[in-house]
Amino acid sequence: MRVTLYLRCRGISSTQVELVSTGLETDHRGILVFTMPEGDPETEKAGTTDLTAFNPEGRIPILLLPDGRKMTQSGPIVDYIEDSLPSGTGRAMLPKDPWLRAETRRLMWIVAADTQPYQNIPFIIQAMGEWGMVKADPTQHPLRLHFIRREFGAMENIMKICAGRFAVGNDITMADCFLVPQIRNALLAGIDISAEFPIMSRVWQKLITVPEVQSVLEAAGGIVQPFAFDAEKFEVYAKTSTLESD
Numbered sequence: 001m002r003v004t005l006y007l008r009c010r011g012i013s014s015t016q017v018e019l020v021s022t023g024l025e026t027d028h029r030g031i032l033v034f035t036m037p038e039g040d041p042e043t044e045k046a047g048t049t050d051l052t053a054f055n056p057e058g059r060i061p062i063l064l065l066p067d068g069r070k071m072t073q074s075g076p077i078v079d080y081i082e083d084s085l086p087s088g089t090g091r092a093m094l095p096k097d098p099w100l101r102a103e104t105r106r107l108m109w110i111v112a113a114d115t116q117p118y119q120n121i122p123f124i125i126q127a128m129g130e131w132g133m134v135k136a137d138p139t140q141h142p143l144r145l146h147f148i149r150r151e152f153g154a155m156e157n158i159m160k161i162c163a164g165r166f167a168v169g170n171d172i173t174m175a176d177c178f179l180v181p182q183i184r185n186a187l188l189a190g191i192d193i194s195a196e197f198p199i200m201s202r203v204w205q206k207l208i209t210v211p212e213v214q215s216v217l218e219a220a221g222g223i224v225q226p227f228a229f230d231a232e233k234f235e236v237y238a239k240t241s242t243l244e245s246d
C-alpha cells in the first residue's frame with residue numbers, strides 16, 4: 001500500500017508502473033502467504049508461484065523491471081522510481097529543503113523499520129504458537145499495541161515540529177504514504193488515534209480527503225485494515241504446535 005499510494009499520489013500511470021496483485025494462501029498456522037498470481041506471464045516465466053523466486057525474503061512489494069531486475073523494500077522502490085522520473089514533473093513527493101527531506105525519510109523509516117516489523121500479525125501468531133508468547137487476539141495483542149503506541153508517540157512528537165496540513169509541511173509527501181497503512185493498521189488494533197495522537201489524527205483526517213488516497217483505501221477494503229487470518233487453522237496450530245518451525 002505504501003508504494004501504491006506513492007504511485008497514485010505522484011501521478012504515475014499504469015502504463016509507467018503496472019500494479020499486479022499477488023496470489024494468496026494460508027499456511028498451516030493460518031498465516032497469509034503471498035504468492036505470484038497463477039497465470040501471470042512472469043509467474044509462467046519463472047515456472048513457480050513461490051514468491052522467493054522474485055524476492056529472497058518472500059515478501060511484497062517487488063518492483064520488476066523490463067530487463068528482469070527486481071527491487072524489493074518499499075523505501076528503495078519509491079526512491080528508485082522517484083530518481084528515475086524526469087525532475088520537475090508531476091506532484092513532488094519530497095520537500096525541496098534537505099532537512100525536511102530528512103524529516104520525511106525519518107518518518108518513513110520509523111514506520112518501515114521500527115513500527116511495522118514489531119506489530120506484524122504473522123510474527124505475533126508464530127510467537128504465540130511456537131515460542132510461548134502470551135496468547136491474545138493477534139490483531140490486538142499487547143505486544144502489537146505496545147509497539148504501535150511507542151512509535152506513534154515518537155512520531156507525534158516529531159510531527160509537532162514538522163507537520164503542517166500533512167506529515168511534513170503542507171504538501172503530501174512519501175512520509176504520508178508510509179503513515180496511511182500504519183494508521184489503518186492501528187485502527188484495526190482498536191487504537192483511538194484522535195484521543196491519543198491528535199496531530200497524527202489531524203493529518204489522517206486531511207489525508208482521507210485526498211482523492212488518490214481515498215481510492216487506494218477503497219480498493220483495499222476501507223479505512224480500517226480488514227486483516228484476515230484463518231482463525232480455525234490458528235486454533236489447531238496453537239494447541240498442537242511444538243518447537244518445530246519453518
Ligand SMILES: N[C@@H](CCC(=O)N[C@@H](CS)C(=O)NCC(=O)O)C(=O)O
Nearest residue numbers: 034058059060061073074075112122
Ligand atoms: N520492510 C519491508 C516489509 C515488507 C513486508 O513485510 N510485507 C508484507 C506484506 S505488507 C509481507 O510480504 N509479508 C509476508 C511475510 O512476512 O511472509 C518493506 O518495507 O517493503
